[in-house]
Amino acid sequence: MKLIVQKFGGTSVATEENRLKAIEHISKAVQDGYKVVVVVSAMGRSGAPYATDTLLSLVNDHYISAREKDLLMSCGEVISSIIFSNLLKSKSISSEALTGGQAGFLTSDMFTNAKIIDMKVDRLRFLLRQLDVVVVAGFQGQTDTGEITTLGRGGSDTSAAALGAALQAEWIDIFTDVEGVMTADPRIVNDARPLSVLTYQEICNLAYQGAKVIHPRAVEIAMNAKIPLHIRSTMSNDLGTLITSIKKANYGQDIQERPVTGITYVKNVTQIRVQAKKDDYDLHSKVFKSMADKQISVDLINISPRGVIYTVPEEVTETATQTLKELGYEPIVLPGCAKVSAVGAGMAGVPGVASKIVTTLTQAGIQILQSADSHNTIWVLVKQNDMIEAVNTLHRAFELEKQGSVDRIDHTK
């Protein structure tokens, strides 16, 4: 059975016009001989009657149980799935809508952030033998006792990836309101352009570092099952960005021609510097335990015998500072920072990438407050006022506005 998964997000299902565009994509796949599993989000953003936020606004968050919250939210996707299925049938495409549970998502009972335990797709396979399309309500599953759960952030992406993996789909289309994964946020970089191919690892890092195009959890599931992903726009016929393995992406000898794939940023970060007192042997464990106790997530940790530097989200600055003072420290606190990241699977083992970043930023008069790196990402912390210039400077330095060699690959093959 030739089979693909197509996921349509909130804006793609929000209006009749967008839904009809979505139906065209599904119809095209059916004409090409594919069985299509369609995964849908709830309809639209805040304000629309069946949007997730609107449903949640019907209740007082203080009193609702996580279990009831999931049950309430699940209605949004169920309603979407039925509207989609109905529209498909009106265009002579045979279809049936299923809830997450009916489609086979067996999850833990960790409400609002349930984990997929197993995919029981026998029924889905059975339906696909008879129908062109099965529409599945995204973002949701069911426990073995019949509780309705939701999968947490990026849930419908995760649904699509899990279905693609369980059904061994040829690929998964993630339809969204952008043309694909961009080299940088086009709102702040004029020259940003869509990338035609990326590795799973690159998209994960871009996503973790601020690009909101797909949830990393979904990418990991697709990566483990070796299913390619397309990130594409509902409103166009372009194939968008292909996400696949390094090998399949055919980087080969060209990989070093593209050490950096994209530049991302995370705003509203506070840098905290704690200096060690005399004989302060357990400084690091004390500091990080106190942060964990307050549920503060820390990042960009630089440890040295003289102390520790790290970052926290700006909104917890006050709590973090107070906590450290209670431990007897006088932290040096610098709010108003931003993390800028250069991501690229090709940078591993390529000398000079970090040096180029430092030199470029310094020459542009941008102060680097801190830095860190992994095999495919380099982070620098800058003042938020410098952020836009830093992103643009790095985008130009790595010539990301130009079509690279790997972008010439025809990824429909």
Place this chain on the structure above:
Amino acid sequence: MKLIVQKFGGTSVATEENRLKAIEHISKAVQDGYKVVVVVSAMGRSGAPYATDTLLSLVNDHYISAREKDLLMSCGEVISSIIFSNLLKSKSISSEALTGGQAGFLTSDMFTNAKIIDMKVDRLRFLLRQLDVVVVAGFQGQTDTGEITTLGRGGSDTSAAALGAALQAEWIDIFTDVEGVMTADPRIVNDARPLSVLTYQEICNLAYQGAKVIHPRAVEIAMNAKIPLHIRSTMSNDLGTLITSIKKANYGQDIQERPVTGITYVKNVTQIRVQAKKDDYDLHSKVFKSMADKQISVDLINISPRGVIYTVPEEVTETATQTLKELGYEPIVLPGCAKVSAVGAGMAGVPGVASKIVTTLTQAGIQILQSADSHNTIWVLVKQNDMIEAVNTLHRAFELEKQGSVDRIDHTK
């Protein structure tokens, strides 16, 4: 465990004001030491975003499967149940919302009109040991393969009755927008008044004959389980109408003092008269088979060797006439009729009730086109123009505007 069931219909859950009134009733029961199973309908009538009709308006009825229709409609009651549960908790009443399936409604897979096969209420009992209230989404159930079903017309009443029976509730409150069961429709009879007690059989007959206060299916379930029902208004503290067995209603020797309990009507009826041809031995079977083949429901059937007289709903007049002509008959067709019924458990074996009806109507100049009777209902067919006068005339003739002896019973005991 002292336990009651309280059902709140569409208008009772439609506005915040009405919901708060409903919460007061639940709160009162909890204060009186009862565990309360609350059954809710979807919120409000057409136009409200989560009303059943509005949900159905999102799709094209021509393409939706019955299975998808049920899944879509079920969201309306689920959303209601969570809003109710949330409101209860905000008033310090512990509560949790369950879908029909989670509450134990195991049904057939006859979508849009599913039958209850079994009530699996272990989980509900378990929750009731820990909580004051469990709110159950009415009108819905689940098959053994996890399909969501709805219970058809009067579904939330049926849900309440089935829960009352399965949990052996002390009684079931059916909250509605009227004060109780009336002696006649107050929109056409000025002197109509609420009845304080009725038998199960009487309310069933009233309901079948046009009174829309509760669905007969719900009454039958309560009757078989011997659970009393109260039909009452959300907006008042009156106990409304008690529905119970003849014995419990304490009619005793007074029963013959109330041969007639209420007068109802059904509008838009067509009378059809078919005359037998020579040697037309199978006239009756031919006629009724042809009506059944066209899915036309027939009523008030009077059979004689010379032919047959019966009624059909006015909207199928044309189809019925055409069908009979194809059989070679020339039916005499009279549209614009109305069925007026006098219902009363006390009329069985009481002579003169039929004669009083005939005499009264004749004296008032109302022509009786046809009549029929069972042990507790007498029907007459009149011209629709005469209907309002016929109902008022009979209401006066049986002195229904006066408080009867059985109405003095204190049914809180």
